[in-house]
Amino acid sequence: MTERPSVAWTARILTIGTALSALLLAVAFVLSVIDLDSQATLVATLAVTILLATPAAGLLSTFVEVRRVQPSAAALTLAVLTLLLVATIVALLTRA
Numbered sequence: 871m872t873e874r875p876s877v878a879w880t881a882r883i884l885t886i887g888t889a890l891s892a893l894l895l896a897v898a899f900v901l902s903v904i905d906l907d908s909q910a911t912l913v914a915t916l917a918v919t920i921l922l923a924t925p926a927a928g929l930l931s932t933f934v935e936v937r938r939v940q941p942s943a944a945a946l947t948l949a950v951l952t953l954l955l956v957a958t959i960v961a962l963l964t965r966a
Contacts, residue, residue, distance in 0.1 A: 875939040880931040887924030891917045926954055 894917030901910035929947045937944035 873939050875936040877932065877935050879935055880928050883931050884924060884928045887920055887927060891921035891924065893917075894920065926951060929954075 894913050898910045898914035898917060901907075901913060929951050933944050933947040933951070936947070
């Protein structure tokens, strides 16, 4: 039987990132309702940035947590992170 790695940090990062972005999106909605549009845009941008960064942070945490027990899974997380980085760079370089 193989040892199962703890993924407590991964679960915590994904939960906190999702909850925080949802909270900030709600705050942005309220700000827009009360006609504070520039503040709403700033808060919404922060919320979306956190929402987009959460899976990458979760993958990084997974790599750290599983690298000793499941090296092939750790290598796969690095491959996915690399693919996300390349896709982000391509998107930034090709935007209109």
